[in-house]
Amino acid sequence: MTDQAFVTIKNAAKSYGSLEVLKDINLTVSRGQIVAIIGPSGSGKSTLLRAINELDPLSSGEVWLEDVQVNKKLPHRQYEAHVNHVRQNIGMVFQHFNLFPHLTVRGNITLAPRMLKGLSEAEADRLAEEQLAKVGLSEKIDEYPSRLSGGQKQRVAIARALAMKPKVMLFDEATSALDPELVEEVNLVMKQLAEEHMTMIIVTHEMDFAASVCDRVLFMDQGVVVEEGPPSVIFQNPAHERTRNFLRKHLSR
Amino acid sequence: MDTELILRVYPFFLQAAWVTVQLSVLTAILGLVCGALGAAARLSRLRLFRAIGATYVSVIRGTPALIQIFILYFGGPQIGIQLDSFAAGTIALGVNIGAYMTETIRGAIQSVDRGQTEAARTLGMSRWETMRKVVLPQAARMMIRPLGVNINALIKGTALVAPISVVELTYTAQRFIGSTYKPFEMFLLSGVLYMIIIYVVGQGINWLDRRARIA
Numbered sequence: 175m176t177d178q179a180f181v182t183i184k185n186a187a188k189s190y191g192s193l194e195v196l197k198d199i200n201l202t203v204s205r206g207q208i209v210a211i212i213g214p215s216g217s218g219k220s221t222l223l224r225a226i227n228e229l230d231p232l233s234s235g236e237v238w239l240e241d242v243q244v245n246k247k248l249p250h251r252q253y254e255a256h257v258n259h260v261r262q263n264i265g266m267v268f269q270h271f272n273l274f275p276h277l278t279v280r281g282n283i284t285l286a287p288r289m290l291k292g293l294s295e296a297e298a299d300r301l302a303e304e305q306l307a308k309v310g311l312s313e314k315i316d317e318y319p320s321r322l323s324g325g326q327k328q329r330v331a332i333a334r335a336l337a338m339k340p341k342v343m344l345f346d347e348a349t350s351a352l353d354p355e356l357v358e359e360v361n362l363v364m365k366q367l368a369e370e371h372m373t374m375i376i377v378t379h380e381m382d383f384a385a386s387v388c389d390r391v392l393f394m395d396q397g398v399v400v401e402e403g404p405p406s407v408i409f410q411n412p413a414h415e416r417t418r419n420f421l422r423k424h425l426s427r
Numbered sequence: 428m429d430t431e432l433i434l435r436v437y438p439f440f441l442q443a444a445w446v447t448v449q450l451s452v453l454t455a456i457l458g459l460v461c462g463a464l465g466a467a468a469r470l471s472r473l474r475l476f477r478a479i480g481a482t483y484v485s486v487i488r489g490t491p492a493l494i495q496i497f498i499l500y501f502g503g504p505q506i507g508i509q510l511d512s513f514a515a516g517t518i519a520l521g522v523n524i525g526a527y528m529t530e531t532i533r534g535a536i537q538s539v540d541r542g543q544t545e546a547a548r549t550l551g552m553s554r555w556e557t558m559r560k561v562v563l564p565q566a567a568r569m570m571i572r573p574l575g576v577n578i579n580a581l582i583k584g585t586a587l588v589a590p591i592s593v594v595e596l597t598y599t600a601q602r603f604i605g606s607t608y609k610p611f612e613m614f615l616l617s618g619v620l621y622m623i624i625i626y627v628v629g630q631g632i633n634w635l636d637r638r639a640r641i642a
Contacts, residue, residue: 229545254553262551272546276564285560286550331546338550 179238180205180373181226181342186235188221188397195221196232197397203342206371210384210405213394214420219377222394223344226375227264228257239263239341262290265335269347271327273319273334279306280315283334290338305333309363325356329363342373350379361387381424385409393417429612436603437616443599444620450513450585450595451624454520455578461525462577466532480529487526493587495519500591516588524581531577535570536562568639575632582625596620 181203188196195218203209211219224230226237228245237244244260246253274282283305284298293301306312309329319327328348335343345364349357361383367374368387378384384391384405391408393400393416401414412418468480487495499508500515510518539562547557589598596617604610 227549229549258548258551258553261549264549266546266549268542268546270542272540272542274543274546274561274565276568286547286552289556289560290551334546334550 178204180207180240181375182236182238183222183226184236184238186222186225186232186237188218188225188230188233195397196225199235199397199399201392201399203373203375206373207390208368208372208374208376208388209390209392210388211375211377211392211394212379212381212384212420213392213400216396217394218397219392219394220346223346223375223377226342226344227261227266229266258290262286262338263341265338265340265343267328267331267335267343267345267348269351271319271324271331271351273327273331275319278316278318279311279322279330282319282330283337286334287337301337302333305337306330308336308366309333310359323356324352325359328352328360332360332363332367336367342375343367345374345376345378347377347379349383379424381409381421393420395420428615429609432607432609433612433616436607436613439603440596440599440616440620443594443596443617444624446513446593447582447585447595447621448624450517450520450588450593451578451582451628453517454524454581454585457517457521458524458528458577458581459574461522462528462532462574465525465529466536469529469533470536484526484529487523492520492523492584493590495523496587496591512588512591512593516585516591516593520581520584520588524577524584527577527580528574531570531573532566535566535573538569539565568636571632571636571639575629575636578628578632579625582628583621586621 179202181201183199183201186196186199186201187194199222201209201222211222213219221230225232226244228237231245239260242260244257244264246256248256274285277285280299280302283302284293287293287301288295288298302315303312306315309332311326311329311333314322314326314330319330322330332348348364349360352360357380361380364374364376364383365387376384376388388405390402391405392402393408393412393414395416400416401408401412408417409421412421465480465483468476469484471477471480496516496519499519500510500512503510503515543561543565544557547561548554552560585595586597588595589601592598600613600617603613607613
């Protein structure tokens, strides 16, 4: 782990018409760091996460991955080529998995690597096997997503993202759509990634998970970062009233 | 009912049915091409293309197919478009059904969950790669049935070229009525033949749809 900035967000702002969903947000994540973003719904945390890979581009401000500006202003064609390229380095996992239902697990994992990295069928197969072993689903390689449980789907989605060998992984409420008994298997995979020093930015409602895995926690509300710090501080001794209120509601549930 | 008459004239009706089939197939192909282009235009990033697509759909759907056929066949020569009746009929019907197919195809593409596109784009796939490998394969399954409905309408719609003297089923029935004064038998005969064509095509669509569901 180094202190070198890996993902940098500078003066990020976003609005839809007169509605400001992000207001002047700054965030620096260093290599291998794991950052959780928590906050009430509508606080802008998912929007911020989706700005990192240009799914929801910022209105103003900058997003950098190492020394590359992700949201560079470019003419359309060049911009498309640029984001397609940088996105290969930014893995993302969605709340609703978004597996491709018409492809097998193998197809889901190998589609992008074969297309974008020109892997041969054999190389792609090896990659799929390797990534599936990592998430403990080797035996499901030829299944279609409809035959998997929610937890298994999400593990496959993680394997699919990892197959592109990203430099950073974004998790957008990866366990929110899961039945409670399926959350743990996904959390375990994420913990394992943490142990491998994957840089991760995690939007989550699970405070216990954030507390146990993350190096840093950001609390967002109404489009601003209210406070940030190590989980021990944020969860046990938050400085702001808003943070305390949020945590009180969340922990009493 | 004059069965003897039916037995005497049915070979002419079979020939006419064959014309109807040819007309239907060519119209369906042209319609699918127009539909694909129309859908691409309606879903384009460029406002101009979207406007062209929307205009195509609303103009065609907002006017009777019969008028479109007449404009092309009777009005065409005035602006230098000389087509024989079969060609004019095929083109007018194909462009017509293409507007309906535009909406069918667009609807199927848009019914694919946005998350699918997001997942593919997030992996670094381009718009076109995403469309081709993720969205279209899913949309294709969903459009088989509604396109089948369009094709069913198109087959029945081929009757509209009778007034410009394409020798298809409806025209043939009318012609034989002129000489036999037996409209019941003649229209019944052509109706049965339409039904057979539609039944066979319908079975084909069902088969395609079942296959797509399994795959």
